[in-house]
Amino acid sequence: MISREDELHGLSETFTYDTLDRLTTAQLGTDAPTNYGFNSIGNMVEKSDVGTSYLYNLSKLHAVSNITPSSGLPAHTFAYDDNGNMDTFDGSPMTAWSSYNKPVSITTASASYSFDYGPDRARYRKVHNGLTTHYVGNGFEAINSMGVGFDTHRHYIRANGRVVMIREDVNGTVQQRYVHTDHLGSVTALTELAANPVVERYSYDAWGLRRNPETWEPAAITSLEKRGYTGHEHLDDVGIIHMNGRVYSPSLGRMLSPDPVTQAPENAQNYNRYSYAYNNPLTYTDPSGFRSDDRKTVCVDGCYQSGAGLEEVVVTGQRQSSRPQLQGNLAAGSLAGTGGGSHPPSSTIGDQLGPAGNPVAEDDDDKDDEECTHGGRLAFEQN
Template sequence: AALSVVNQATNLGFTYDAIGNLKTRKDYQLSASETFDYDDLNRLEVVTTSLAGGTGPLKTEVHYDALGNIKYKSDVGSYGYNGSCNGVTAGPHAVTNTTGNQNAKYCYDKNGNMVSGSGKKIRYTSFDKPDLIDSGIAKTEFVYGPDRARIRRIDSKPNQSLTTYYMGGIYEKVHDSNGQIKHKHYIADVAVVTQTEGESTTKENYLHKDHLGSVVAITDSTGNVIERASYDPWGKKRLTSWRPAPDYTALASNITTRGFTGHENLDAVGLIHMNGRVYDQNLGRFLSADPFIQNPYNSQSLNRYT
C-alpha cells in the first residue's frame, strides 16, 4: 500500500558543502529556493532567492571588514563603527550608523549596550539585560527573577496591552487588556496546549521547524496547517512566499511568540529575545556584546556583537 500525505505541513530540502556550510535550501511546496555563497572565512556573502514561477532572483549581498563587522548589507546599506553619542564612544565592533536603504544612528552606554537607534530607545538592568524597549509606537517591558531569567513581559500599544508570566520554558500565563486569560503549556518544544479561562475546551497546536529550529508551520490537532512563517538568513520575518515583507513587525503569530531558531519574537518592537541577549534581525547584530568569547584563538570570535 502506498503512503499518502494529507495536509503536508512542510517539505524542505537542504544541501551542504564539504565543511558543513549550507549551500541551498528549497521549499518544494512553494517551488522556491535559495543558494548561499561564502567568503574564505566561511562568512555568508551572497544569498540568491528564486521564487515560484521563475520570478526573481532576489539577491542580498554582505561585505565584511577584517574584524568580522558587516560593512555593507544590500537591504540595509553601509554600516559605520567607532562613532560617539552623548559623550560615549562605541567600541570597534558596535555599529553606530547605517546609510543607504536605511539611515539611522545608534548610541550605546558605557557597558556597550545599544540604548537608542532606528527609532527605538532601550533601557537596561544593572546586569545588562533590557527591561524596557520603546519603539515610539509600542513598548515591551521585562521583569527578571533572581536567576536573571524573564518572569514577566508587558507589551503595550495605545489602548491595548498584553502581560505574559513565564515559568521556565514550559508554561506561560497571558493576560490581555480585555481581561481574557490564557494558559499556554509547551510540550518538549514541539507542541503548545492553550486553555482559555471561561472556555471548556483546550487547543492543541504543533510547531514544525526547519534546520535551525525556527518555527515555519503550525498545525492544529487534526493536522491542518493554520499558520506559516518564513525568515531570511538573518532571521528577519518575510512573507511566506519568501518575498520581503513591507512591515516584518506585523507578521505576528496568534499561537506562539516563538519563531527564528525557536527564540521569542518581540514583534511589536521588531526584535528577538534570545535569552542572554536581544537580537536585531534587520541589522543582523545583537544589541549588546557577548560576555563570553567562544574561541579566543579565532579573530572573528573577538567580535562580540555577532
C-alpha cells in the same frame, strides 16, 4: 547550506560564503542578490538591502554608529550607554538597561515593553502594551488579559528534550498544536488534528526576519506563535528577537549589546562582541544569546521538513568549517527585509528597531538547549 527550496510553492534561494565561511550573498530565485560584506574582525560593512556601509564607533569597539543607506533608503544613527548597550536610535531614547545589562524597557512610537527579572537574572515577567505575561520555567506562560477577553495559559510540551506541542487554554477552551521546525530549529509550521491540519506556516530570511511563507517576500506577519527563528521569541512590533541572554536585530544582523563570553578564543571572529553566529546564520544558532552552537548543520541533497500535509523545505548543503556568520535586513527604512535586494520594506525601522538585550557574564549552558533534527539546538526558553 548553499541552497534551499520550497517545492510546495516553487521557491528557491541560494547562498555563497567567503573563505571564513561568512555569508556573502543570498539570492531569491532570479532576483538581484543581497550582498553582505565583513571586515577582518567580523564587523558587517555592507548589507545591500540596508546600506552601502556600516560605520563603527571608535570609542565603542564593534558597535555600529551609522549606516550609509543604499539608494532610496534613509540613513540611521545609533548610540550606546557606557556598557556598550544600544540605547538610542536616530537620536531618540529607545531602550533602558539594568545594572546587569538586560533590557528593562523598550519604547517606540507604536509599542512599549517592560521586563522584570528574578535574582537569577532570568526573565519572569513581560508587559507589552499593558498586557502582562508571566513565565514559569521553560514550559509555561500565563497571559493576563487585563479584563479584556480571557486569560491564556500556554504549556510547551516536550518529547525527547524538544518542544513538540503547544497546549493553549483560554477560559477552558483548549487547543493543541504541533510544532514543526527546520534544520535550525526555526518554527516553520503549526498543525492540528483536523481535516485541514496546517494552522499556520512561517518563513524567515537568512538572518531571521519573518517573511511571507508563500512568496518569501518581506511582510508584516501576524502570528499565533511568537516563537519562531531558531525557536526564540519575536518582539515583532519592534523588530527584535529575544534570545534570553541578549536580544538580536535580524535586520541589522547584529546583537544590540556586547557578549561577555568568549566561546572560541582560537577563532578571531569570536572577539567581535556584537556579531551573531560568527556571521554564518544558516549554519550556527545561538541558544542562549551568549554562546553559538558550534555543531554544524549537515544536510546533503534532500533534507526535508514535512508533516501532516506539509512539505516545507528541501535543503542541499555541505559541512561548514568552524567559522560562522549572519546578517540582517533593514529595507527602505525598515527592520524588515528579505534575501533579494529588490524586495520592498514591510515597516519602518523607527517602529521596528527598539530594544537590545544584553548579556550577563554567566554560562547559559545549563539552559534547555535541544537537539534539532539536523544537528542544531532548539531553545524554547521562557526566561
